[in-house]
Amino acid sequence: MTKVVKKAEKSWKPMTANCCSVEDSIILGINFRNKSHTSDLMSKNIAPLPSFRRLAYSGHLSNLSSCSSQRINEDLAQSFGPDLIDFQLSELKAITQNFSRSFLLGEGGFGKVHKGYVDDNFKSGLKAQAVAVKHLDIEGLQGHKEWLSEVIFLGQLKHQNLVRLIGYCCEEEERLLVYEFMPRGSLENHLFKRLSSSLPWGSRLKIAIGAAKGLAFLHGAETPIIYRDFKTSNILLDSDFTAKLSDFGLAKMGPEGSNTHVTTRVMGTYGYAAPEYVSTGHLTTKSDVYSFGVVLLELLTGRRSMEKSRPKGEQHLVDWTRPYLSSSRKLRYIMDPRLGGQYSVKGTKEIAQLALRCMSLNPKDRPKMPLVVQALEGLQTYKDMAIASGLWPPPNSKKSRVNGVSIKGRSYYKPSPITPSRKT
Structure with missing residues (x-):
């Protein structure tokens, strides 16, 4: 079993926009720290446990166009910095051959998932690897909320038994997520x-x-x-x-x-x-x-x-x-x-x-x-x-x-x- 390596986390910079809410509030501000447990199992096999604080937001996603993709990207970049990569839609099209059916991994309620390949020269700080690109089939506003929820949770939670989120894409009404590729599927x-x-x-x-x-x-x-x-x-x-x-x-x-x-x-x-x-x-x-x-x-x-x-x-x-x-x-x-x-x-x-x-x-x-x-x-x-x-x-x-x-x-x-x- 791979040993979980504890990594120091930098201080958290909360989002400030009022357009990015998940249900009634956004969950942000995860500071990883050790929490005492009586169980040896927790300290031995589970990574350091996060403590959370809520940052309530005014405003709702009543109109997706009222919150520009540029503002969302600015907020996410401020919050996550280099920990998550902000991909451009054109880049994700390139690595999936324009979301070719031959690269299709699966399809669910969220949308389609395609396999992509990146090389060492694709993005600074991103090593050559296969990735999975989830493309939101956006219908109404719930899809955006789920996309944002994934970015917020997986952007902050790190554990060997959670899939790793590499980055995201938000351009106009396009919403995509980029994960580590899991070769054995589901x-x-x-x-x-x-x-x-x-x-x-x-x-x-x-x-x-x-x-x-x-x-x-x-x-x-x-x-x-x-x-x-x-x-x-x-x-x-x-x-x-x-x-x-x-x-x-x-x-x-x-x-x-x-x-x-x-x-x-x-x-x-x-x-x-x-x-x-x-x-x-x-x-x-x-x-x-x-x-x-x-x-x-x-x-x-x-x-x-x-x-x-x-x-x-x-x-x-x-x-x-x-x-x-x-x-x-x-x-x-x-x-x-x-x-x-x-x-x-x-x-x-x-x-x-x-x-x-x-x-x-x-x-x-x-x-x-x-x-x-x-x-x-x-x-x-x-x-x-x-x-x-x-x-x-x-x-x-x-x-x-x-x-x-x-x-x-x-x-x-x-x-x-x-x-x-x-x-x-």
Whole structure:
């Protein structure tokens, strides 16, 4: 595991314009400093935790044209200095061959993401590397707010399990972001889109640990940051399958002082959102913990959190898996068949139990993310491996479907040779 290097931060210069607000206020002014924790885990594995202060802004984005791109760029340059690069649109067109389809990496609610290449002579202080360029498909004003939120959060937050923001582009109504390129793509692609061979058990565990560390870092701030959109498509993987959280457009500052929650519009992705957040709009760090539990289920089963094409009782992953998670004998019925039975039986049992705790209907019963990291890291020493394919029908069933496979009879056992897992 790469050791996190602590770096001294220069003093913060806040923005002064009144046109750059995210919801009711902008979150600015991050001063990195050590914060004492009783947990050895936090001091050993999590980077120095940031403390935040709010700088409230008057004015709203009622009219994007009322705030010039030049003024926004001046404010961002004053705040971030050389830490973020202010790209010109023409430069980003050049490195992506005018946003060619052959360079397209993906497309989501924000817009399209293209791969680009920069050399040593492209920009002062920027080394030769591949980058990912996210181009906002701006519709109305929310897109600009999400773009600005990403610049503000990722421009200041530095951690090995958060994707690194290199720079931004703001020209008239064009909004773009430039990130480090993540060669393995998203966890979603590996689990569900069948673009590559199945992720081995060791890689899945490593990814879960990395993503958990990213959330623990966010939640560990003096004023916690709630990610609000934790899901497989927002977990990106580098060349050695280190997980990094991306897309901070919906991130939100957590409650301060005696407040227990933040009340906000319900935003995120159905299937991952905590039930109390959906019903009340009350947002806490425990909302992220619930979403993490859902992703653990996806890693175990190889199924999406929500699939309308499944039989009625199997469409919602949480509801379908819950009866199987408390028993190792039942758990094998829902394990991802693409694992070929090559997984730690003890490890999957403990992850299933952890997922249940993360998805508790009572948010207070959900564990904090540093404890989740600790629990997952403890599973790395397990060496036991199942020897069957993982396909069994549920008990007392003459015919059933397990992970989409129709199985007849009382049992289905297919030996699978154990081969060395991919080194992670």
